[in-house]
Amino acid sequence: MVVSRSTEEPALVVLDPPRSVFRRKRFLLPFGVSAAIALVGAFVLFANGVAALPFQGVTVVRAMMASKSEFFADPEVRRVLMANGVQVHVTDSGGSTEIAKERANPTSFDFVMPSGQLTARQIHDRVGGKPFYPFTTPLVVAAFSDYAKALAKRGVATPQEDTDGLYYTLDMTKFVELTLAGETWNSIPDGGLTNANQIIAQSPDPCRAYSGAAYLAVVAFAANDKHAPTAAEAKAVATKIKPLFEVEGQFGAGIGRTFFSPDGRTFAPVGVIYEHQYLAYQIRTKEQTGSVDHDRVLLYPDAHHHAEPWLIAFSEQGEKVGRLLQEDSRLQRRALELGFRLGRAGSASVGTVLDERGIPKGNPGQGDTETFVAKPDALATMIEELGSCPSGVPL
Template structure:
């Protein structure tokens, strides 16, 4: 019989045979985490930055934006408030930066910060638009107040003649062939609090008068002419977009004043474009160019990241904003991103601009229209 063989196994070799595969996986994962910057996250100091902002809160509340900023060492704590309330806030100086939506609030903030640290950044813009449903846009087209922007069988964008639209304000949708007995009016947020609501006042004022007002008396007189068109919508609400984009949106508002980025972001989230919801662009447009006004070095850093960081700028486009360069030039990424998602180019900058009055005159007009004070 053959003698049994005995082999002496080195315990170190047995250990390596067991340990080497998981060690290789661990090392590979560690390399990936180091490259992406995630592994150092728990050990990196995080700077909490406080911001008070208006309707562009979607940007800083976006989860991807939060992750990008966290990777850069910053956590932004958001306090949402209307632009006008922001500009008059008693604790304005306690924030690292603010982000109002319009020029009236911007100028008021700068005036309050005169002689103090106040560095402005303009990372993007978004037009103020009127969002509606296809059957209502087509009813306005038949009435001569709207024109499809392209020859598509189901266009997403229409040009709106505000003079003709305002002339329809005493008619009802049923007069235009729809089964809706409500007045033909646009619903907007409170013009005393929200910049999009104030922009609608500016639209109507521009339709009624070719040149901006030049005195408080003229502002009051024009405000009285605009007031019936704003009052016709009834009690003003908050941001109109959440209600407009729900399935029962028609029951809340068939024409809602909002920002273009809210509509574009909604469409980009979908697999296929929603061709039932469309935008009306007034023939005299107004572009909201919010200013990030920094009060501190930490606020400066956030502003610089928004102007320079490729990931943040790409995400801004995905959230529907038109990015701007340091000299105010428009970034071409917006058109490329939306066309990749099957959306046509919107008619931005292809018409005249609404000539808004100086801040003090516009504020007085808003007071008259909205009984703000």
């Protein structure tokens, strides 16, 4: 007899894990998330070349400069330089022309960076060094919009087309004539201004700041029938335009920060600055608020002057920074985002950066007339005529 047996399949029994396992998983979860974040961060650091810095070392490069120290204070510029093993330590000269004075010792630094070519050429002629030309920036007159509109009513300024009211062309000959005639802002017919001060553009001290000396050259060019004064003409031209500078009172090293401050209208409703300062301000304002500041506008002198800061290197470390500024695409891009024009260093345009952000762009050379700056001895004579420089005129 055959006995039939039924074979049952083994049952799968799932046991509840002890509570300690769940506690362990919950305990490990944050570490897993942190590890993932750390891996992503490490990948980004290696991609940017920053993670390798502890292994390759960082070289501190000593520099002296004036207004262009703002470029090296920018966090993105500092990051790119650090990724290349460089940290720039800046000493403020108190004004570009201070670097050129006989008592100064530029060669004690790895590099110096005066704000314009007149001072830079004098430094290079005196102590040598290897020059680099990373960017340029036009000299401009910044104003609050109601002052620009008043000048337009007076026939001294002309709004540039398709710029949403942000940019004007300034007739420097007429502007100088208004000041020399002693006219005040509230005397402009239908100007709508209550300011009883004489019509001027506040400018930095020509004894200290390159922008002050360059603006003096622009005014002298306009007042001398659009000719750079010769050494023989310099004293007479300076005497003619002296009232334009005397009404300013105490000069400063620069008015850029003052103009863009919340109380800028009170201190400097119209003043001489560099174009990059204005463009950087508008780019930053657009990024932060979604729109540009229409209360602050720019007037381009009809005879323009482009300031070209030279980086003059006196060491291998200084030359490395100069090459990076001229060749590194990230630094060039950042220079454009800070409002500079690349000049000799590249073909990219600051207009591209403005277009990307929907910011109108102006024309600094409308009419193509360039200010021919007086030669150093003639310019020095004019500066000295305006007022004695504390340590002599470097130009």
